[in-house]
Amino acid sequence: MSYKLITKDGSAKRGEFTTPHGVIQTPVFMNVGTAAAIKGAVSTEDLQTIGTQVELSNTYHLHVRPGDEVVKKLGGLHKFMVWDKPILTDSGGFQVFSLAGLRKIKEEGVTFHSHVDGRLIFMGPEESMQIQSNLASTIAMAFDECAPAKADRSYIQPSVDRTTRWLERCKREMHRLNSLEDTINKQQMLFGINQGGVIDDIRIEHAKRIADMDLDGYAIGGLAVGETHAEMYRIIESVIPYLPENKPTYLMGVGTPANILEAVERGVDFFDCVYPSRNGRHGHVYTNHGKLNLFNAKYELDERPIEESCGCPACRKYSRAYIRHLLKAKEMLGMRFCVLHNLYFYNNMMSEIREAIEEHRYSEYKRQKLEGFQNQE
Amino acid sequence: MSYKLITKDGSAKRGEFTTPHGVIQTPVFMNVGTAAAIKGAVSTEDLQTIGTQVELSNTYHLHVRPGDEVVKKLGGLHKFMVWDKPILTDSGGFQVFSLAGLRKIKEEGVTFHSHVDGRLIFMGPEESMQIQSNLASTIAMAFDECAPAKADRSYIQPSVDRTTRWLERCKREMHRLNSLEDTINKQQMLFGINQGGVIDDIRIEHAKRIADMDLDGYAIGGLAVGETHAEMYRIIESVIPYLPENKPTYLMGVGTPANILEAVERGVDFFDCVYPSRNGRHGHVYTNHGKLNLFNAKYELDERPIEESCGCPACRKYSRAYIRHLLKAKEMLGMRFCVLHNLYFYNNMMSEIREAIEEHRYSEYKRQKLEGFQNQE
Ligand SMILES: [Zn+2]
Ligand SMILES: [Zn+2]
Numbered sequence: 001m002s003y004k005l006i007t008k009d010g011s012a013k014r015g016e017f018t019t020p021h022g023v024i025q026t027p028v029f030m031n032v033g034t035a036a037a038i039k040g041a042v043s044t045e046d047l048q049t050i051g052t053q054v055e056l057s058n059t060y061h062l063h064v065r066p067g068d069e070v071v072k073k074l075g076g077l078h079k080f081m082v083w084d085k086p087i088l089t090d091s092g093g094f095q096v097f098s099l100a101g102l103r104k105i106k107e108e109g110v111t112f113h114s115h116v117d118g119r120l121i122f123m124g125p126e127e128s129m130q131i132q133s134n135l136a137s138t139i140a141m142a143f144d145e146c147a148p149a150k151a152d153r154s155y156i157q158p159s160v161d162r163t164t165r166w167l168e169r170c171k172r173e174m175h176r177l178n179s180l181e182d183t184i185n186k187q188q189m190l191f192g193i194n195q196g197g198v199i200d201d202i203r204i205e206h207a208k209r210i211a212d213m214d215l216d217g218y219a220i221g222g223l224a225v226g227e228t229h230a231e232m233y234r235i236i237e238s239v240i241p242y243l244p245e246n247k248p249t250y251l252m253g254v255g256t257p258a259n260i261l262e263a264v265e266r267g268v269d270f271f272d273c274v275y276p277s278r279n280g281r282h283g284h285v286y287t288n289h290g291k292l293n294l295f296n297a298k299y300e301l302d303e304r305p306i307e308e309s310c311g312c313p314a315c316r317k318y319s320r321a322y323i324r325h326l327l328k329a330k331e332m333l334g335m336r337f338c339v340l341h342n343l344y345f346y347n348n349m350m351s352e353i354r355e356a357i358e359e360h361r362y363s364e365y366k367r368q369k370l371e372g373f374q375n376q377e
Numbered sequence: 378m379s380y381k382l383i384t385k386d387g388s389a390k391r392g393e394f395t396t397p398h399g400v401i402q403t404p405v406f407m408n409v410g411t412a413a414a415i416k417g418a419v420s421t422e423d424l425q426t427i428g429t430q431v432e433l434s435n436t437y438h439l440h441v442r443p444g445d446e447v448v449k450k451l452g453g454l455h456k457f458m459v460w461d462k463p464i465l466t467d468s469g470g471f472q473v474f475s476l477a478g479l480r481k482i483k484e485e486g487v488t489f490h491s492h493v494d495g496r497l498i499f500m501g502p503e504e505s506m507q508i509q510s511n512l513a514s515t516i517a518m519a520f521d522e523c524a525p526a527k528a529d530r531s532y533i534q535p536s537v538d539r540t541t542r543w544l545e546r547c548k549r550e551m552h553r554l555n556s557l558e559d560t561i562n563k564q565q566m567l568f569g570i571n572q573g574g575v576i577d578d579i580r581i582e583h584a585k586r587i588a589d590m591d592l593d594g595y596a597i598g599g600l601a602v603g604e605t606h607a608e609m610y611r612i613i614e615s616v617i618p619y620l621p622e623n624k625p626t627y628l629m630g631v632g633t634p635a636n637i638l639e640a641v642e643r644g645v646d647f648f649d650c651v652y653p654s655r656n657g658r659h660g661h662v663y664t665n666h667g668k669l670n671l672f673n674a675k676y677e678l679d680e681r682p683i684e685e686s687c688g689c690p691a692c693r694k695y696s697r698a699y700i701r702h703l704l705k706a707k708e709m710l711g712m713r714f715c716v717l718h719n720l721y722f723y724n725n726m727m728s729e730i731r732e733a734i735e736e737h738r739y740s741e742y743k744r745q746k747l748e749g750f751q752n753q754e
Contacts, residue, residue: 036702041418041709045694066677066702073678074698082694300443301450317422317459321451325413325443332418332709 003217003248007358011240011267014357017217017248020187021078021086021138026248026269027353029260029346030056030088032277035065036081039277040339041332044083050312050340051347054086054138056272059131060095063123064116068134076136076184088272089137091128091170091193094221094253097146105145107162125169133177136184141219142170144193149226156197160206167192167210189216191250197222198231200238207242217270218243219250224259233262240267257286257349258373261366264353271350276342281335283327286345288369290376292320294338299324312344313337380594380625384735388617388644391734394594394625397564398455398463398515403625403646404730406637406723407431407465409654412438413448413458416654417716418709421460427689427717428724431463431515433649436508437472440500441493445511453513453561465649466514468505468547468570471598471630474523482522484539502546510554513561518596519547521570526603533574537583544569544587566593568627574599575608577615584619594647595620596627601636610639617644634663634726635750638743641730653723657716660704664722665746667753669697671715676701689721690714 004016015026031038031052038047038055047055057077062068074080077087096103096110103112109124123131128143144163147156171190178186192210196203210218220239223232236251243249250270251263260271276286283294287307292299294306305315306323314323314337326334349369356365381393392403408415408429415424415432424432434454439445451457454464473480473487480489486501500508505520521540524533548567555563569587573580587595597616600609613628620626627647628640637648653663660671664684669676671683682692683700691700691714703711726746733742 035706035708036699037706037708037710039708041713043695043710043714045690061706065706066698070677070698070702074680074696080696080699080702082699300447303451313422318420319451319457321443321447322413322457322459325447325457329412329414329438329442331412331414331416332712333414333420335709336418336713337420 003246005246007360009357009360009362010265012264012357012362013245013249013267013269014354015248015269017269019086019138019189020185021084024053024086025354027260027264027350027357028053028270029350030054030270030272031343031347032056032272032274033081034058035061036071036077038339038343040281041336042277042339042343044081046313046340047083050344051351052085052343053347054088054270055081055083056088056090057135057137058092058095059089059128059135060092060099062089062135063092063121063131064114068131072134072136072184076134078136086138088139089132089135089141090252091141091143092123092131093128093144094146096123107165109143125166126173129170129173129177133174133183133185133188137188138185139189139191139216140174142167142190142192144195144221146222146225147195147197149197151197153199153202156195156199156202160195160202163193163195164206164209167213171213171215191215191217191219191248193219193221193252194239194243195222198227198235200235203235203239204242207239211242211244215247217248217250219252219270220268221252223251224254229259232259233266236263236266236268257346258370260349261353261369264357265362265366276346277339280339280342283324283334283338285338286342288372290373294320294324294327296324306338306341307345310341310344311348312341314341380623382623384737386734386737386739387642389641389734389739390622390626390644390646391731392625392646394646396463396515396566397562398461401430401463402731404637404641404727404734405430405647406727407433407647407649408720408724409433409649409651410458411435412442413454415716415720417658418713419654419716419720421458423690423717424460427721428728429462429720430724431465431647432458432460433465433467434512434514435469435472436466436505436512437469437476439466439512440469440498440508441491445508449511449513449561453511455513463515465516466509466512466518467629468518468520469500469508470505470521471523473500484542486520502543503550506547506550506554510551510560510562510565514565515562516566516568516593517551519544519567519569521572521598523599523602524572524574526574528574530576530579533572533576533579537572537579540570540572541583541586544590548590548592568592568594568596568625570596570598570629571616571620572599575604575612577612580612580616581619584616588619588621592624594625594627596629596647597645598629600628601631606636606639609636610643613640613643613645634723635747637726638730638746641734642739642743653719654716657719658712660701660711660715662715662722663719665749667750671697671701671704673701683715683718684722687718687721688725689718691718
């Protein structure tokens, strides 16, 4: 179980991450299946078809429904979803701090109301690890506080300190869980999460502290939550030099194709984002010539696929005109096609990115790709 | 282009119907794709996988959206949906008489309000044929009046007489359309529709009259609209002897697996019904041991597929527990799985039916099948 840095092109890393569920080629985009399913009627069998390497599911959602104990009884997430490649679960922290109702943060953890039935739930580092161990994901994320985007130093510093203490507790608890007889995945891996808002020195100090903890990987959390793109890129640049180069780096919840191209250049390995599926469900599809809104009347008689060169299940057979009709008629099939296309587009871009880094022409690749996005039809 | 009666087992017919888009083995269940898509995120590529022989689309819906002129410009329904096997289009009549708002019936046709935008539309036999010619389906249905289930003789007799006159106009108009230069499918076929409510003598007289018109096939319409099953079976038995044996017989909008088994025994070749997709979207799935409601709590930890022996894309990989979770979490994927399973179940039952007739053991097959449906788990 290890990360192998194959090559670098500038700061861009081309890596290979070996997990109990197979090897992940990085940079990689993880396809989000919040409640153990990709929204838009996409199955794990479809994920195989569109080149997905890692599926990401949400701990909070699965804890609430169907319940992590149920998933454990059914043999863990891999068996439940029928997916034998890597799965990453988030810690639940992000949802606790964004979705859940009225909450109370203490040193032990957070008490909050379920967004489904309003019942009171407590989650701290140990609970998050226990839930993720029940889910038996490949990679578990540490339980952290994702502070509000505009929080100031007096809020951020104690929050980050607590997140560090929580990380130590996560590590201890995972160690304990991985050694239990009835744990499904006894080789579950743990990624720590760097926090600190957009305050560089807090971010850097925190990165140094968690880098010493010898975790399986390191995420940059608390970005893409309201700050500018320039602030986000600056923080990535500040933090990456203090995270171990021989470990994967994960930028959480990011982002647009352009965001990913920029972050890869700064040394990020792992990405995840709901954009491709959410946009797909609204008929917004990515192409190498920018995003199209298939609801637009100009596609009424357009017999071309969404993108000529695309090998996704939608583009291989169906026209923009047909998919537009499906979307307008509120047929689920229209959403399914757009989501399949968008995820394929992201997965395929990551594959191009890996090739460009290997061939040490990443900055030229990035320039051309970004230029293409501007040349909207 | 013809119907070949391969064999009979009692009154049950095993036929082969040659069309411009390939041969249909009967008895057959047509899979309903109302607006040029099967509800539940099922594509024509999926239809190939689940053994669909004929797709059925609705003239009224496609006339309203995207418009039959649009479909014609895009090369017809086959090209639009990407489906090269037979497509049957209904005449629009059933929707005009059930969905549309306030309507006025005259000898020329019907004026009614669109259920989408309320605009006034006129449809008569010629308009219905023109729309279906634009859609370029394999088989067009004649424009008829589907009278209310409880209508009496004084309403039914003049309505049926008008439907006969409309059928003559349909035949003339299709002949004209099929000979036009820019018609997409110049070999479009026409099925006439027998009407007459549950009044046997009107049904029989009408059957005799339309049988003389040498159409490509004959449907029994106006059933499954509120009468009892016993009445429906009685009418089928009354009418079938007066319809040509060397032509396909189509029982419109029917029905449950049991209804189909009974109707096949009485000589019906073609079926269509929204039950498998509508029930699937509500988590109700067909099995050889009756219908299951996957929302039921007893499936929470059920690791079995919907049906052990089923070869559908859902049963090949996924458990009842997983599909139940998807349905409860309102994930479209749950509906997709259930619809795929149900359509596969129907298509597969038709294949069993054909084999049983060929082997002259249909009544024994039917008995066992119906018995199985009673033995709910
Ligand atoms: Zn595509
Ligand atoms: Zn099945």
